Amino acid sequence: MSVQTKTFKHGVPWEESFGYSQGYLVGNTLYISGQLSHDDAGNFVGEGDFETQVRATFKNIDKVLQKFGATKENIVDDTVLVVNLREHWDAVQRLHLEYFGQHHPASTTIGISALALPEQLVEIRVIARLDLNQ
Secondary structure, three states, X not given: OOOOEEEEOOOOHHHHHHOOOOEEEEOOEEEEEEEOOEOOOOOEOOOOOHHHHHHHHHHHHHHHHHHOOXXXXXXXXXXXXXXXXXXXXXXXXXXXXXXXXXXXXXXXXXXXXXXXXXXXXXXXXXXXXXOOOO
């Protein structure tokens, strides 16, 4: 028995240069690559502004979810990577709760020294299930 797969790309340059998809659906499980703060043209958004970066990152997650007919309520797990976590801890907690509301997926937050782009302060990856009863 084979499992159906489907992928999605935002169309930003680094997808081809790095060789990955933003979303990869395997059966009913959607794996969303680490999202960051960029606009539709691939321009970085929110340099030096942690809150703007987190909000834009969640918007990019929503765009990938939408392409597969899902919403944030389908997310079962997320991993949040934060540069200078101690400095941004209160903000990341508040923004995470604001985004998810009453939906509480499994979650891991990791403080790191750097991300792919020098101005990048946050990256978030998620796993979603499309077969959840909502």
